[in-house]
Amino acid sequence: MIANETLKIIKQRRSIRSFKDEQIREEELQAMLEAGLYAPYAWEQGRHFTVIQNKKLLDRLNLAAKEAAKQMDMEHFRNLGNNEKFNCLYDAPTLIIVSGNEQAPIPLEADCAAATENLLLAAESMGLGSCWIFFVLLAFNSPQGSELRKELKIPDGYKPYYSAVFGYKKAAAVNVPDRKPNLITYVR
Template sequence: MGDILDTIYSRRSVREYRQEDIPDEIMKDIIKAGTYAPSSMNRQPWRFVIIKNRELIKRLSDIAKKAWLEKVANNNNDPGIASLARMASSPTFNIFYDAPVLVLIFSSPDAYRPEVDCALAAENMMLAARSYGIGSCWIGLGMPIGSDSQVMKELGIPEGHTLMAPVIFGYPGNDEQYTPPRKEDVILKIIK
């Protein structure tokens, strides 16, 4: 159990990456790990788009930032949203942190619980990446690209598929990953 627990306990959301590429075979292994996640009624609804083109990743970042800023324009009372808006307003800020790989996880139209199924696939992928020494981060700010019909057409996404998770991957730029403390009092009750 030590290896899997070490991988789980050491996984971090990485936001600084080296520019070296991840070999395609390793990315295929990471995707395969995602397909081994459980899914509601075993529908296995996940579909993946792997993007390694850095110009496209940057353009998708710009599209997502613009859409996200328009959506939250009137919600500046929340300090967290205001902080994110300041970051996203910077023309040089890339929401995908200049990672060399962006994986967009879509759900097929016949999914029973797509949010859960695709989140489980994403977590499997992030753990598999960690086992290779590769960092990852789920980028919630990237969700607006799933509502952009031009982007969906450009990426060749079939009708009815829904973006569930934009996840970035790359070799961490900082080898010293800080492990924030975890809350210990999380068990409400043990019923025997």
């Protein structure tokens, strides 16, 4: 089996849901964002990154997402929305939202997903914890959604597709579960 540093990082990256209070360093943030910018894309001008490191704003996003979840048909989301202890951002100090240009001639979800994965892998390569977060995007469906878009300076015509949180891991070791067998079919 081939082994190198990139493959090692891919295999060891895990979703982290317990972070230290300390903010990540600026050079770490910039390295992650550069990795996101270098992700493959179908339309070059289609992505936008929004970095949120303001604790009060992160708390507001969490609360707005929980309010929106309370109105959803899915019981699981309603339960999370009503859980006072649940923080969809896991108290991470940094959130990055990846938005796509809705006017692009092709769907940009894949472009934004590739950029998000690059952010996660870059974070792991520097020893940072990360977690891909869907729940916080519910905040944009809340009554405060348009106000939040303006406050976060998400460009007009861009839709928040993905987001992830980043910070220093509270625990160093994370178990790597075995992968399910029979997930690959070869046709040669």
